Structure formats: structure tokens, C-alpha cells
Amino acid sequence: MSLRTTDVAPRPVRGQFNRTALIGYAAFLALLLYGLAHTYWALGADGFPFGADDANPEYSAFQHVGRDRLAPWIAGGFLGSAAVALLLAMPGRRRIPTSVLMGASVFSAAAVLCTLADFRLLGNLAYVFMLKFSAINWTVINQLFAVVSVSLMVASAVVYQRRTSGACTRCGRTDAGAGWTSPEAAARWGKRAAYTAVVVPLLYASTRWAWALGFPLGISDELWEAGKKDHLWIAGAALATMGALGSLLTLGLVQRWGEVYPRWMVGLRGRRVPISLAVVPATLVSIMVTIAGVMYIRLHFQGAFDNQKDDWGATVPEMVWPVWGIALAAATLAYYFRRRGVCKRCTRR
Incomplete structure (x- = not known):
């Protein structure tokens, strides 16, 4: 037989x-x-x-x-x-x-x-x-x-x-089929996750940009004046801009330039982007963003913001960060599923 x-x-x-x-x-x-x-x-x-x-x-x-x-x-x-x-x-x-x-x-x-x-x-x-x-x-x-x-x-x-x-210890695949981890399925749900991971940090950044431009969005005039004297809003806008730029890089998880270096990258254009170059930093950021969001939610339930009800712009946007972190983690996982190819251990696709 x-x-x-x-x-x-x-x-x-x-x-x-x-x-x-x-x-x-x-x-x-x-x-x-x-x-x-x-x-x-x-x-x-x-x-x-x-x-x-x-x-x-x-x-x-x-x-x-x-x-x-x-x-x-x-x-x-x-x-x-x-x-x-x-x-x-x-x-x-x-x-x-x-x-x-x-x-x-x-x-x-x-x-x-x-x-x-x-x-x-x-x-x-x-x-x-x-x-x-x-x-x-x-x-x-x-x-x-x-x-x-x-x-x-x-x-x-x-x-x-x-x-x-009985699954492959390297890739997790079995003979039963890929299912939701297949490249085709990952492309569908990964795109939704990636767009979510782009929108959430931009909502947060908009408040910090408004403060730097002189609009006390979501905070009292007193708090805005105090931060203005110490130049806090300029620093906050700089950090928010870094987050916004990072969120735009998330689009690389669902765009071609996230898989193949674009033409303007002299010396690298046309080459395939290493999977780890996208997966490792995106995973780290997703963990830290989720941690930060959970902290703000925890502080809210501990009553740390009870005296800042007029300053919701300083705390509420951060409470949505777990959505950002989870969406980024999902988009990263989908990117990995789409690009991992044939497993070197079990030879499954």
C-alpha cells in the first residue's frame, strides 16, 4: 500500500x-x-x-x-x-x-x-x-x-x-487548510484593520495640533495657557506628528510599497521588503499603544480624572488607543499571513 x-x-x-x-x-x-x-x-x-x-x-x-x-x-x-x-x-x-x-x-x-x-x-x-x-x-x-x-x-x-x-511549530498550519489565515482571507480582514489603525491616531493627533495652533480643543483656557507658557503644546504636537506619520506607515501593510521598495528609494527600489522590517516594529508599537490606552482607562476608573471633566481632550482620545493597538496588531498579523509563503519546515502553503 x-x-x-x-x-x-x-x-x-x-x-x-x-x-x-x-x-x-x-x-x-x-x-x-x-x-x-x-x-x-x-x-x-x-x-x-x-x-x-x-x-x-x-x-x-x-x-x-x-x-x-x-x-x-x-x-x-x-x-x-x-x-x-x-x-x-x-x-x-x-x-x-x-x-x-x-x-x-x-x-x-x-x-x-x-x-x-x-x-x-x-x-x-x-x-x-x-x-x-x-x-x-x-x-x-x-x-x-x-x-x-x-x-x-x-x-x-x-x-x-x-x-x-499536531500543527507545524514554525507556521501553525495543518492539513485541514488555512481558512482565515490564508493570504486571500488575510487580505480582506487585514485591510479593514489597517484602515482602523490609521484613523484612530489621527483623531488623537488632531487635538494636539489644534493646541499648538492656538485652539484649546477639549481643554479649558486655563490649562491651555499653562501649557503654552511651558511650550508643552509644541512638544505634544511633535509627538502627535510622529504618531501620525507612524499611522500612515501602517498603510504599507496593505499597499504594494509595503512589499516592494518604491522607485524613489535609490539602491533598494524594486527589491522585496523583508517581512521582519514591517512586522517587528509594528508589533512593538501595537503592544505599547495598547498598554498606554489601558493605563488611561485604568486611571479613569481610579478617579484620577474626576477634577478634569472640562479637559476631556487631554484624556479621552488616549482611551481609544486600545482600538488602535489591536487593529495594528491584526493588520500586522494579516500582513504576515499574506507574505510568509511556503513554510520551510512543513512545506505547506
């Missing part, structure tokens, strides 16, 4: 297992080290970066919680996450249901993104491009490490789910 080609397991590419397994072990190591660091701080050491010890505690979800109460909880959370990451990284299938391990990974990531991290990650990214490094402080560095750690954990959970379900 002859075997069909689909009955034969694809031959692994050299180093493929090591690369996928490395994600899980990297997540385990990062989470373990950070859990031990918080244990160190819980025992009384200096340098705790969150809560009341934050460089800017007014942005923190634990503004009035000191190190003695907060550090042990964070240490337990990261050490527990490290244990889950190790289970995900080790070869074979665990007795714990996959859905439980996946849920634990998502919960850990959500806890970090919604409580420990905030808009300063996005703000510092903008300042780096403006060559202003003074705003980068110890708390922001810790936020970045925490976000990277749980992001690696989620990536490891995705690899584990693929491995235990």
Missing part, C-alpha cells in the same frame, strides 16, 4: 527544534530571574521600581502600595509564571490541559500589561527617536523587562499549543 505525501511527517529543518524550544527556556529564565529580583526586594533591598516606590507613582496601579506589601505578590506571580513557562518549554505533553497552560500565560501577560506597564514605554520610545534619553528611568527599564518576559511566555504557549495539536 502506498503512502500519501500528507501521511509522511515533514523532515525537520536543522536547528528548528532548538529555535522553538529556545523561546520557552528564554521565557523561563527571564521570569525566574525577575521573580528572584522581587524576592530580593521583598526582603528589604533597595531599588524596588513599582507602587509607591515608582519614579512617578501617580501613573501606577499601586500608587499607595509600598514595597513590603507589593513586592511579595509580584515575586510570587513571576515565580509562578516561570514554573508555567518551564512546563511549556519541556519536550512532550503535560498532564495539565493545554487550555489551562495557555490561560495561565495569557493571564500573566494581561496582569503585567494592565498593572505594571504604562504609557511611559510608548513615550520613551518617542523620546528615543527625538534623542532625548533623560526620561528613561529605572521604572521604565523594569516595565520593559516585564513586558518582554511575559511576551516570551505567550510565544512559548503558542509553540506548545501547535506542538501538542
